[in-house]
Amino acid sequence: MQAVVGRGGVDTRKSSPLLGPSSCVCSHGYGRSASYQLAGLRLGEIAKGTFLKLVSESLQLGPCALVSPSMSGMFSLPFLLEHEALVRGFVPVAPICTDKFTAEQYKKVQVPSLITYGSQDSQLGESSLSNLRNLPNSTVLKMEGAGHACYLDSPAEWHSALLAFLGSLK
Secondary structure (H helix, E strand, O other), X not given: OOEEEOOOHHHHHOOOOOOOHHHHXXXXXXXXXXXXXXXXXXXOOXXXXXXHHHXXXXXXXXXXXXXXXXXXXXXXXXXXXXXXXXXXXXXXXOXXXXXXXXXXXXXXXXXXXXXXXXXXOOOOHHHHHHHHOOOOOEEEEEEOOOOXXXXXXOHHHHHHHHHHHHHHOO
16 A cells, blocks of 8 residues: 655654654655646635545545645545545545534545644644544544644654554555
8 A cells, every 4th residue: 555645734844754754655655746836726725525536546546644734734634535545544634624514415425534633733623623523534633732743742742643544544
């Protein structure tokens, strides 16, 4: 199984590749790392679910795990909701745009999910959690003392939880 790892805003500014989500999944055999940038979308604007579908098809990923920190929610959430059969597991890390979808839409998704956020995330932690709790096959990882980019604040806890979740999907 491959993992597709989105990028959050902090990832482009200051995160070490040794701490971030993509290095963790790549170093444990779950995928390859690639970055992308799209012109024409504003922050918080929902992308079409077909974007990640085309990425998945072009890389021949098959059903994959989708790790989605922060800003990547504008891509991952439409993909999850429109192309659930292509997602084997979902790891939202306080993503943006959770409020753009209804509780009923989330309740239809049966993909195993690890909803992750930092207890000190004053930006999106609780608000994204309140929407994502509607995913019926989900568990919550609240990383105590961590901020919005919780995987940077507590990398050992993050790596352990992420790898355990990915391992459970095999």
